Amino acid sequence: DGGITQSPKYLFRKEGQNVTLSCEQNLNHDAMYWYRQDPGQGLRLIYYSQIVNDFQKGDIAEGYSVSREKKESFPLTVTSAQKNPTAFYLCASSGQGRSGANVLTFGAGSRLTVL
């Protein structure tokens, strides 16, 4: 079954700690994305990567870091510099749909709570 696997589903962190959220896809998609979801604010783009070993900042990249060493994997690190990290984090990948546009496929999400 092709899809996107995010882990862990729930994560608790103490203030000052870095945490890494895992995202793996077996859809053979080139592009991968990280979004943050907060109530009433929709999905905000953190980072995206169009190809291995390359990635770009989205709208709210401060306090986050990513790597893209393999096509299948795009882990997100939430650093201690992120002021308000409690949120629901969504990973997505995209392949071209019939229209030629990038169609996003999302994982089930990881909920991070800072204690």
Add this chain to the structure above:
Amino acid sequence: QQQVKQSPQSLIVQKGGISIINCAYENTAFDYFPWYQQFPGKGPALLIAIRPDVSEKKEGRFTISFNKSAKQFSLHIMDSQPGDSATYFCAAGWRDMRFGAGTRLTVKP
């Protein structure tokens, strides 16, 4: 600032009624306009999408209306069912999508 503005924030509709959600965008470079449906605890899933070269697209009970000159597009759900109760997001872009704030739809039986 939000590049895609979505309204209303929440919507309550009776079973069998029509649900209408509206979105507006600023960036004229946006070239693809999908709608996503999200159930609690799950990631969003693509529902229907439109390119700006057409003014309307219909798939079953779901229709997108697109007004390029006004930079607005909307989702219409006909014969709304309790199973349609979810959060709906509009999006716009091409390689990197920008999302609206979401609309929480509740369909009452």
